[in-house]
Amino acid sequence: MKMTELDTPSLLIDREIMMDNIRRMQLYADQYDVHLRPHTKTHKMPALAKLQEDAGAKGITVAKVGEAEVMAENGLNDIFIANEIVGEVKLNRVKKLAETINISFGVDSIEQCEMIEDVFSDSHKPAQVLIEIEVGENRSGVIEESDYIRLVDYIKNCSHVKLKGIFSHDGHTYKAKDLEDCRRLYNEAQKRTLRFAQLAEEQGCKLETVSIGSTPPLLHDFGVMEGITELRVGTYILMDVSQGNAIGSYSTCAASVLTTVISKPTNERVITDVGAKGLTMQTRSEGICATTGIGYIKNSDQVHIDQLFDEHAIIYNEEFRNQIAIGEKLEIIPNHICPVCNLYDYAYLVSEGEVVEEISILGRGKLQ
Template sequence: MKYTELDTPSLIINKEIMMNNIKFMQEHANKYGVSLRPHTKTHKMPRLAKIQEECGAKGIAVAKVGEAEVMAQNGINDIFIANEIVGESKIQRIRKLSETINISFGVDSPEQIEVIEKVFEGASKKAQVLVEIEVGEERSGIIEEKDFEILLTCIKDCKNVHFKGIFSHDGHSYAAESIEACKDLYEISVKRTLGFAKIAEELGCKAEVVSIGSTPSLMHDFGIMEGVTEIRPGTYILMDASQGNAIGSYERCAATVLTTVISRPTSERVITDVGAKGITAQTRNRGICATRGLGYIKDYNEVYIHDVYDEHTIIYNKEFRDTVRIGYKVEIIPNHICPVCNLYDKAYLVSNGEVLEELNIECRGQLK
């Protein structure tokens, strides 16, 4: 069927654009001789994760244990949980996963290590941990060298925990004021990460994995420094309005939300049948990823979403209002695709206007 015949709202993925994005990032990794481990929290779909692996990805990254469990159930057997995992129940679930797949996860405190050591007592394999390094995003991760040394000492004293490496995320690059500023932030972040890798080696704990990355910095060829072993972008596969702004084009945006015009109550106002529950109310207000409005109407010049209610999109644009009629379907490029995917049970893979496949979003709602 034609994808425009789908009921709305529906999440649409253009196959050709998606595949070009996958190949683009894989070629970038290959160029510098590093592994690509896509962060699948963007799409939450095992089917797409398998395609990424088939195109050369080493494995995948996820954000939560629940996502790792679903991905493993669907045949993915090399998974990194790029997050601090806290709590005995979650560590128990990781221990169970480690019996059948290669799984590693993030740490940044000795308190975590104490619980991991206890839970993995008697396990057939040691817990595989990577220490997160905070590189400027002001989120989680090690900041001070002394704390890093204390954490490594704690890991070295364990018999059930293996130090696999370090990872970082230059998420603050989203707010860089220019491409040059993005490059500077990226290089500072990578140098800081490699500095901690050197400290680890000096302490007798050589990192097998040094994992970096975010989509804005890796969509531009800033190079990859020697010592990095892995890149971990996520959004690149589908892109969105914010990432499109970062590269100066929406041509790489593979995902859209198909929506129907349901009202034209004034000479300028148009209402469609998707709201915050289908596209979110997210914006980015700084830097190269800054967005206008709450989403961009594809194929209509300079038409943005003015506001959203739970189930309504509000657009003010006289030319757009005069063009569309009740029942017309249009596509929205979301500002941030990652939470949008988590709002749908399925997506539709399309090519040349035809629906090729329904994609179940199996990791939807896996927040634990």
């Protein structure tokens, strides 16, 4: 069917744009002779993860154990959980996955590793862990070198925990004031990550993996420093308004939400049938990824969603209101695609306006 025949709201993915995005990032990783391990929390679809691996990705990244389980059930067998996994229930689930696939996950404290050592004490395979390094985002990860050295030394003496590597996330680059600031933050994050890799080596631990990643710097050719072994990047496959703003174009935005105009109650107000439950209310307030409104009307002259209710999107634009009719369908490019994918059961792969495949979002709601 034609995509305009779909009921709304519907999540659309332009096949050609998506495949171009997949190939472009893989070529970037290949150029610098590093592995690409895409973060699939962006799309939560095993079918898309397989396309990324088919293009050359070494494995995939997920954010939650539930996402790892879904991906493993659907044939993905090299998975890194880029998060601290804490608690007996979750660690036992990881231990079960480790029986059949290559799986690793993040740590940043001795207390966490004590739990892992205990849970994996009866496993024939040690838990594979990567230490997270805090590089400026002010989130999780080791900050002080002294704490890091103590953690490395503790893991060295564990019988059931193996230190595979380290990882960092330079998410603060989203707030870079311009591209030069983005380059600076990215390079500082790389240098800090490599410093911690050196510290591990000084403690007698040669790391297999030194992993970095966030989308904004990797949309530009800022390079990859020697010693980095892996790029862990997610949003690039579908892109969104914030990432489009980082490169000054929405031409690589593969995902959009199809919505129907249901009301034009005033001379300037337009109402469509997707609200916060299908678009989220996320915005970005500063830097190269700063957004206007709560979503961009695709192929419009800077028309944005001004307001969202649970089931309604509101646009205030008299000129736009006079150009469209009730019943007409619009495409909205979301500000942040990752949480949007988590709101739908299916995505529709489209090519030149035709629906070519319905893809189940099997990782939807896998938050545990």
